[in-house]
Amino acid sequence: MGDTIKLLIADSTYEPDRSFNHILKSEGGIEIVGKVETGDRVVEMAKIIKPDVVLLDAEIEGLDAMEAVRHLLNNDPNVLVVMVFTEKNKTYVKRAMASGARDFLVKPFTVNSLVDTIKSLYELDKSRREALKAEAGEKNEEKEAYDFRLPTESKIVTLFSTKGGVGKSLIAINLAVSIAGKTKKKVALVDLDLMSGDIALMLDLYPKRTIVDMVKDMNGIDKDTLQEYLVHHSSGLSVLPAPISPEQAEYITSNSLEKIIYILARNYDYIVIDTGPSFKEVNLTALDMSNHILFVTTLDLPSVKSSRVGLDIMKKLNYEDNKVNLILNRYSKKHGISIKDLEKTAKKSILNVIPMDDAIAISSINTGAPFMLNNSRKPIAKKISEISDFIIQGK
Structure with a gap:
């Protein structure tokens, strides 16, 4: 994959080691661009570094994780949020997806499963964006023939x-x-x-x-x-x-x-x-x-x-x-x-x-x-x- 995928991790309990980082980069073209430990901080950090993907712990401290998802998407509709659950809180998956999360993982997960999840999600979204861009291009071509003069009485x-x-x-x-x-x-x-x-x-x-x-x-x-x-x-x-x-x-x-x-x-x-x-x-x-x-x-x-x-x-x-x-x-x-x-x-x-x-x-x-x-x-x-x-x- 030609693109480098920027990953922001939001988890107060998880600390990736060097081998983990190496596999992400070499196998998936994924670069960890930041790690934060609270929901408030992930929203702030995402504004600055503009990640492609946010790996968000459902039990993150501070701002509620579901609320954090909404803030992330409000600031950048293109960001892809992957929620991380434990077996205990897996029941919140539907709520997370309704908030705008695009996929989820259950702890403990392997580095390979993380790579697969992020790569497939990113490629799917990339295809979607390209389709939207092509559609927008077609509409641009139509625009010249479209009369956009607004009626003065409205x-x-x-x-x-x-x-x-x-x-x-x-x-x-x-x-x-x-x-x-x-x-x-x-x-x-x-x-x-x-x-x-x-x-x-x-x-x-x-x-x-x-x-x-x-x-x-x-x-x-x-x-x-x-x-x-x-x-x-x-x-x-x-x-x-x-x-x-x-x-x-x-x-x-x-x-x-x-x-x-x-x-x-x-x-x-x-x-x-x-x-x-x-x-x-x-x-x-x-x-x-x-x-x-x-x-x-x-x-x-x-x-x-x-x-x-x-x-x-x-x-x-x-x-x-x-x-x-x-x-x-x-x-x-x-x-x-x-x-x-x-x-x-x-x-x-x-x-x-x-x-x-x-x-x-x-x-x-x-x-x-x-x-x-x-x-x-x-x-x-x-x-x-x-x-x-x-x-x-x-x-």
């Missing part, structure tokens, strides 16, 4: 953040509901958080198809068949759900998303897009095509810091200042950081401040009922209503 709103956990998805849902309720027009809600989107779940919807199916059938979609790929909510929203598993994220390319937005814009008056927290190419496509970008943040220090970085990047991308609007979510005076502090750090005025109301927010998520429908007089809902007015009026 509006595209993308919610974005450089940090997860800021409440962006709940805002997207209720904003879309508010726009639909006020305008009585057609509104599509796109879950573009490809690694961990939960909008369908938050709306108590159980889709038969997702954005992945739409991409696979792209050439056969027209006005009549479009609805087969969307799931409809009682509020009037049409929802395009995120992939079922993180592994499917690679099916969504910049070109395929461009086509999706084009098709939706031809059939819907408003498109609200909820993105994952990164400047990946597919998110950049959504941002580029948007009339409005709502940059969502909160008043915790990491969010404030990442907002500054994210807004600086948007300036470098030459987005017009009035296209990007800062939204402060979950505001409370008890946070210790003031609104003025945020604006000073972010170098941008805040469009709207949404107050903290965990009771309403959690109830909305758990019941699948947007609070704009059942609690429209609450302060949190009134602020969403103000944002929808801003979008509708096209300021």
Whole structure:
């Protein structure tokens, strides 16, 4: 095998010896590029050294192993995670695979079994990537003949953040509901958080198809068949759900998303897009095509810091200042950081401040009922209503 496979080991009890390392390199073309002993550390280290494969102990200390898998894949969808179990904890294999692990080994295992597992997994994934690349190339060739002119009467709103956990998805849902309720027009809600989107779940919807199916059938979609790929909510929203598993994220390319937005814009008056927290190419496509970008943040220090970085990047991308609007979510005076502090750090005025109301927010998520429908007089809902007015009026 021509490629050298970079292996990161995350195990507090396992220490490979020299002979082990030699066999890995000579027999499998595998190089150990690092060894860590906690779940938190493997996530941090993987960001730096970018391994091809992570060998992760299911009983790793610190961050839970399943949670570590999700973080690893969120940071790099291409990384291959092999979980290591003992006979005692083998019952967690299904849970591990559901989290995104690609294969597993049971202790004690031989160096040869490790080599075989990693090589076969790597080669299989390599073939998959080459097939995807070829498919993307074919779509690039088709692109010239595809009319991507967006209808001027449709509006595209993308919610974005450089940090997860800021409440962006709940805002997207209720904003879309508010726009639909006020305008009585057609509104599509796109879950573009490809690694961990939960909008369908938050709306108590159980889709038969997702954005992945739409991409696979792209050439056969027209006005009549479009609805087969969307799931409809009682509020009037049409929802395009995120992939079922993180592994499917690679099916969504910049070109395929461009086509999706084009098709939706031809059939819907408003498109609200909820993105994952990164400047990946597919998110950049959504941002580029948007009339409005709502940059969502909160008043915790990491969010404030990442907002500054994210807004600086948007300036470098030459987005017009009035296209990007800062939204402060979950505001409370008890946070210790003031609104003025945020604006000073972010170098941008805040469009709207949404107050903290965990009771309403959690109830909305758990019941699948947007609070704009059942609690429209609450302060949190009134602020969403103000944002929808801003979008509708096209300021």
